[in-house]
Amino acid sequence: MKVVTFLSVKGGVGKTTLTVNTANELATKIGGSDKxxxxxxxxQAGASVYLLGYDQQQALEKQNQTIHELLDKTINNQDPNISKYIINPYKTNPSSGWSPRLDIIVGDSRIIDLEREIISRSAAKGFGWSLILYQLLTKLSQLNYSFIFIDPPATLGALSxxxxxxxxxxxxxxxxxDFGRVTVGMFTKDFFNQAFYEIALAGRQDRPLCGGIVFNKIKTSTHAKIADEIADEICGKKLYDKYSIPVYKTKLYDRIAYVKSLEEHKPLYKIGDKKAEEEFQSFFDEFYDYVVRDKAKG
Ligand SMILES: Nc1ncnc2c1ncn2[C@@H]1O[C@H](COP(=O)(O)OP(=O)(O)OP(=O)(O)O)[C@@H](O)[C@H]1O
Ligand SMILES: [Mg+2]
Incomplete structure (x- = not known):
């Protein structure tokens, strides 16, 4: 089981769009009983709304069938029945194009209150809170998930x-x-060393590795130029002074197909924009090499 998260300091950079489409693409490619x-x-429950639509996300939130109750139970040492919280978008809408092997644990606006509670309750107990999700995921390991994607909020707060x-x-x-340049500076300076330090103090031995930097929503020639400059700047930098930080060669341009995909609650490949599809496929091939085949470890 591999766990993957698209992270960013800034909102609206494409975390949810890339998470949903990458997870779906992977789900269509894997075989056997894997999911x-x-x-x-x-x-904001972006991934849930993307896959299921607003009405169904809201209904599940009202029924407490979301990450909120699941995390709440976990924090309060009750053993949750995880399968209650697993939703399959294909079952609701088979014609949407989502893979039958793709599931979601739905987002909930109340997670903000939970985040606050987690921090205040664990303030006296050090960094244990940073592994709450890690511990929950170990319980998921019997459920045939070969990949789990976490869609975090923007900002690098407790949930991220x-x-x-x-x-x-x-x-x-x-x-x-230029905002992107600032982000890169933050990530390549102290953020990961500090985050890893917290994770290690909480008791996890291995470190999360960088699966890559991906340029998205490119609109102008200046964007493309800055992307090349950032790539040059990253080249030669090491994560934890040891691991490579891959910069993807594929640049994802600003394309209306992504917006339509969200509006229609369908994967990108169902929108019928060949250019956007080819670009995304080329990104996915790099993702497959770096993350699925672990080339990023080298
Ligand atoms: N390559 C692209 N071209 C055009 N629009 C895009 C592209 N990628 C994402 N978008 C659009 O940009 C908006 C923000 O994308 P998305 O919600 O995936 O970002 P996010 O990083 O998850 O945002 P948030 O921080 O709010 O969670 C959406 O409307 C999405 O459809
Ligand atoms: Mg998002």
């Missing part, structure tokens, strides 16, 4: 750190503008 799961950790604490790989989607 892929998305865990929606964002109060919990996601990092549970991940084998994190990826960084970036819009290559």
């Amino acid at each position: 892929v799961l998305i865990i929606d950790l964002d109060a 750190r919990m996601a990092l604490g549970a991940s084998n790989y994190f990826l960084i989607p970036l819009i290559p503008d």
Whole structure:
């Protein structure tokens, strides 16, 4: 079981879009009884709305069939029946194009309150909170998920750190503008060393590795130029002074097909934009090499 998180300091860079489409693509490719799961950790529940539509996400939130109750029970040492919280979008809408092997644990706006509670309750107990999700995921290991994608909120608060604490790989989607440069600076300076220190103090031995930096929503020639400059800057930098930080060669351009895919609650490949599809496939091939085949470890 591999756990993957697209992380960013800035909102709207494409975390949810890339999570949902990458998870779906992987789910269509795997065989046997293997499956892929998305865990929606964002109060906006973007991944859940993308896959299921607004009405169904809201209904599940009302029925407490979301990550909120699942995490709440976990924190309060009750043993949750995890299968109650696993939703299969294909079952609701087979014509949407989502893989039958793709499941989701739905997001909930109340996760913000839970985040606050987790921090205040564990303030006296050090960094244990950063592994709450990691521990929950070990319970999922009997359920045939070969990949779990966590969709975190923007910002690097407690929920994103919990996601990092549970991940084998994190990826960084970036819009290559001047904000993007600032983001790269943050990530390559102290953030990961500090986050890893917390994770290690909490008791996890291995470290989350970088599955890559991906340029998304490129609109102008300046964006493309900044992307190349950032790639040059990253080249030669090492994560934890040891592991490579892959920069994807594929640049994802700003394409209306992504917006339609969200509006229609369908995967990108169902929208019928050949250029966007080819670009995404080329990104996915790199993802497959770095993360699925573990080339990023080298
Ligand atoms: N390559 C792209 N071209 C055009 N639009 C895109 C592209 N990637 C994402 N988008 C659009 O940008 C918006 C934000 O994307 P998304 O929700 O995936 O970002 P996010 O990082 O998850 O945001 P948040 O921080 O709010 O969770 C959405 O409307 C999405 O459809
Ligand atoms: Mg999002």
